[in-house]
Every structure is written in structure tokens, then in C-alpha cells.
Amino acid sequence: MTNLTQKQLDSHWMAYTGNRQFKQDPRIITKASGAYYTDDKGRKIFDGLSGLWTCGLGHNVAEINEAVAEQIKTLDYSPAFQFGHEKSFQLSEKITEFLPTELNRVFFTGSGSESVDTALKVARAYWRKKGMGTKTKFIGRAKGYHGAGISGFSVGGIPANRTLYGQGLDSYHLPHTQVPGTEFTNGMAKQGAERADDLLNLITMHDASNIAAVIVEPMSGSAGVIVPPQGYLERLREICDQHNILLIFDEVITGFGRMGGDCGAIEFGVTPDVMTMAKQITNGAIPLGAVAFKQEIYDTFMEHGGPEYMLELPHGYTYSAHPVACAAGLASLEKIRSENLIARVKEMSGYFGDAVHSLRSSSTLITDIRNYGFAAGITLAAPDGEPAKRPFQVAMDMWEKGFYVRFGGDTIQLAPPFITESEEIDRLIDALSDSFHKLA
Numbered sequence: 001m002t003n004l005t006q007k008q009l010d011s012h013w014m015a016y017t018g019n020r021q022f023k024q025d026p027r028i029i030t031k032a033s034g035a036y037y038t039d040d041k042g043r044k045i046f047d048g049l050s051g052l053w054t055c056g057l058g059h060n061v062a063e064i065n066e067a068v069a070e071q072i073k074t075l076d077y078s079p080a081f082q083f084g085h086e087k088s089f090q091l092s093e094k095i096t097e098f099l100p101t102e103l104n105r106v107f108f109t110g111s112g113s114e115s116v117d118t119a120l121k122v123a124r125a126y127w128r129k130k131g132m133g134t135k136t137k138f139i140g141r142a143k144g145y146h147g148a149g150i151s152g153f154s155v156g157g158i159p160a161n162r163t164l165y166g167q168g169l170d171s172y173h174l175p176h177t178q179v180p181g182t183e184f185t186n187g188m189a190k191q192g193a194e195r196a197d198d199l200l201n202l203i204t205m206h207d208a209s210n211i212a213a214v215i216v217e218p219m220s221g222s223a224g225v226i227v228p229p230q231g232y233l234e235r236l237r238e239i240c241d242q243h244n245i246l247l248i249f250d251e252v253i254t255g256f257g258r259m260g261g262d263c264g265a266i267e268f269g270v271t272p273d274v275m276t277m278a279k280q281i282t283n284g285a286i287p288l289g290a291v292a293f294k295q296e297i298y299d300t301f302m303e304h305g306g307p308e309y310m311l312e313l314p315h316g317y318t319y320s321a322h323p324v325a326c327a328a329g330l331a332s333l334e335k336i337r338s339e340n341l342i343a344r345v346k347e348m349s350g351y352f353g354d355a356v357h358s359l360r361s362s363s364t365l366i367t368d369i370r371n372y373g374f375a376a377g378i379t380l381a382a383p384d385g386e387p388a389k390r391p392f393q394v395a396m397d398m399w400e401k402g403f404y405v406r407f408g409g410d411t412i413q414l415a416p417p418f419i420t421e422s423e424e425i426d427r428l429i430d431a432l433s434d435s436f437h438k439l440a
């Protein structure tokens, strides 16, 4: 049992946690190193989701630890507004090395949610600067996740995150791309690109003169790994271009290697106008988010910025470009490059994908398996009205056996660290197979 006192347990309202259930049997993690956590009972637990899609390099990374320690001693904080420090410029350049060349202006935030908020605000302001201030609505996608802010849940399409909080931003949603008949596809499905054409219906309904931007995850992560069908993102790009609508890729999960490419845009060969990022930039060690813009967007703000003492974009956060976070980011991205880890993910993604799909035979309750790079989602048939029940049972059983996997909705999510060995994939899959068998 935990060493925490009841008073301590009763003081904390935990994020995205079943607090009532958790407090009866708290799962407390005390340490992490490489691909493993240690819990308060001294058990070693394989990190099957790289933290929250954050820690592709594994945990306790010496280079990041050293960079953080050094930075805290040298410059622990500098005002984010009207001052700079060298690391934020160095990290901006470094980040652009992982993006399509057109995305060359980086704005820093403290999280993925703030990155999404920034992207949406800039999209609206951009059209105003161009004299098209009626372009204020946003188009998201069913099942999309874009963070916990009011803007994020508005464009997001996960019902539980939308229904509780009432009125959000003026947003409309494309259908998701889990198309019947494409279940158990390994990688990208051949059918489903036509679902992008629903954007044309939304444009007919609301008129492009009222729409600021379309925001999608190139591959939906939190919804349970929904891989774009072949040609889908290209089609979205084409329609946005034809109708003067900005295309935003939310790459908070897909950026920096998870897909076996530098980012989703490069991996899928479609360049958005704006890209949001977070998580893997610092390997999760220190909170940091970023948004990259095309030069033309930046230039529009500079051209219409008014007198030079004025702010071209009155927007930012106390922790924008935090020096310690930037130091962690530089160390993380340098290590991803120097150890060629993205190529490693690409190389091993076939092995991982085949292993995940081998689970199909472990239970008739499995209704779909999807995967790309080092990410996979396994969907389970839902007992009446309780889609999360079985995934929850599987995740708990896995935890008991020493594996951390995440459940969300009717799906189990997997995203092992980039450093995972094939034997570790085998053990993860064997343990899952056993948990699925137990369900029946």
C-alpha cells in the first residue's frame, strides 16, 4: 500500500483520473528509467505508451537531465515578453529541421492545449489582418482530440470532452475516418479518402467566407489511433486551397518520430499552413509546446503590425520559450537525430504492426486493430452502453502484470518508446493476448 496519508490522498483532484476508483487502490509511480517505471511496491513496469506519447527516448535520459541541470543553474527563467535567450532561437531552428521547409516560424507555448489555442487565435487574426474578419468558424473532426482548453474541446470531437462543458467556439466537424470495411488494416486503408469531401458540404452550409481553418490530427491519437486513409489528407489540402481556408495539423502526438517519419506532414506528404506540437519535443521531461507557421502568415502580421513599438501579435504565455524547457528540447531533438531513432521506428514498425495484428485471434471481442509507426489502437466490442468497461479491465490486468497501456473509449492504445527492443514488443503482445483471453 501507499505511504501517503489519507489527508494527502484527499487533497489532490487528479487529472483525467477516476479519482473515486483510484483512491481505493492508488497506482503510484516512484521512478522511471529507459522503457520502465518502478511503482511504490518496487515492481518494474514496461511503459507501453511512452508516458502520454511523450517519452520516445525512454525515461531518465542523461543528455536531457544534464541540459536541464546546467540550464537551471545558468538561467532558470527569463521574461517571455520583450526579451529573448539564445536557446529559444536555437530550438526554433532545430524544430524546423523536423518539419516541411515551408513551416519556418516557431512560436512557443507551454503545452499542446496552448499550442492549439495559439493556432486557432492566429488563424482568426490572420484573416482579420487580411481584411477578411468574417472568417471565424473552425472545422474539426469527429473523434479528434485537440487538448483540454475551451478551444480544444470545441474543435475536438470526443463527445465526453464536449458534452459536459456546454457552449464552446463556433465549430463544426468532419466525419472521422474509421470507415466500415477497413477494420484490421495494417497501416493506411485504401478506402475512405472521400470522407474529406464532407468539407465541401460544410463549406456549402457555412460558406468559406465564414471559415477560418480546418484542424485535424494527421493521425488521431487519443481517439485510439485512427490512421488517415490513402489520399485523404491530400484531398483536405486541395479543398482548403480552393476555398481559402487554413489547414492546421495538430502534431502533438505525431511530431518528432512516432510515425517513423520526422512528422505526420512529411510522412504523409501533405504540408499544412500551421502545425501544433508538444510532448516529444522535450521527451516529456519539461512542459513545452510549439506552433509552426508558414512565412506568409508571419509576414502578414509584420506587414499589418502598425508602428514598430506595437505588438504584431498580442499573444503569449509566461512560460513561452521557458529556458529550461528549451534546453530539454534541444537535448531531446539532438538525441533523436544523433541516434537515428526515427529511422529505427520506421525499421521496426513492420515488426510492431505484425505483432499487434497477431492479437486479432486472441479474442472475438476485438472488432478492429489499427497501427502506424510505433502507435496502435485495439478496439473492443462494447457491452451495452459501456464502451470503456472492457478496455479498462484490460489496462488494469496489464498493470498487474507489469505493463502500462492506456484505455480511451472502447480502445486500448499502444505507443512504446522508440528504443523498444523486439523482445519487449513480444512480451507486451503476449501479455495483452493473455488479458484479451481473460475477457472471454
Ligand code: PMP
Pocket: 111, 112, 113, 114, 116, 145, 146, 147, 148, 217, 221, 222, 250, 251, 252, 253, 278, 279
Ligand atoms: N493535441 C493532441 C493531438 C493531443 O494528443 C494532445 C494531448 N494528448 C493535446 C493536443 C493537448 O496537449 P496537452 O495535454 O499538452 O495540453
